[in-house]
Amino acid sequence: MTDILANIVSGVLILAGAGFFLTGAIGFIRMPDLFTRLHAASLSDTTGMALILSGLAVHAGFTVAAVKLVFLILFLLFMGPATTHALAAAALAAGVKPLGAMRHAAKKGPGKAADTVKTVATSEAKAAPKKVPKNTPKNTSKKGRRR
Amino acid sequence: MILFAALLAVLVAVVLMTFRTVAGPTTFDRLLAANSIGNGAILIVALYGFLTERPDFIDLTLTYALLNYVGVFAVLKFFRAGSEDEEQAEEAR
CATH class of the missing domain: 1.10.287 (Helix Hairpins)
Incomplete structure (x- = not known):
């Protein structure tokens, strides 16, 4: 059973x-x-x-x-x-790039598409400084190791 | 019979993933499909082991899973940090 x-x-x-x-x-x-x-x-x-x-x-x-x-x-x-x-x-x-961002850019029209790409780029740039402090200690530690 | 049907389904799935590995526009598509093909291989080995009444094949699947994930992370790290040659060239300077 x-x-x-x-x-x-x-x-x-x-x-x-x-x-x-x-x-x-x-x-x-x-x-x-x-x-x-x-x-x-x-x-x-x-x-x-x-x-x-x-x-x-x-x-x-x-x-x-x-x-x-x-x-x-x-x-x-x-x-x-x-x-x-x-x-x-x-x-x-x-x-x-995710497809949603591109579609959003296409919907706004060709004139504003560049704008959206810019905003995507700036949002990435905004996100980038967050990553930079994480990366810099790595680099400095690497340099320190090299010395 | 059920094991054979499942084995067939997984084989068909692996063939579909192979198409994506060949056609993928970016490297990450190819890497994703390759990882899934590795998972399919794990399933194929396990199902075939039970189909032929030899469950010892499970050891092979454990090894294969570990190697699969280590490989994927190695390739991702490679694409994130750049090639090893660049780093060595930088150090040579």
């Missing part, structure tokens, strides 16, 4: 996870922009993986493999959002 129940639960979990993973992969193709693609990727990387791996853990029963799977799920649940955040921060620092 419990065997059948475990089979049903693991099957439902694995199929749901595979569906989520496939949905995230379709989002990769369909989404227009890096930041929307990050959204789709986090769907497949956290929900899909966690569902499939927990389904496999139920399938394995009370064994060492199930414990390893639980550790794997915990690791992925911690590292997935961290990777997404690091990727988005690196892309913004490298100058990749």
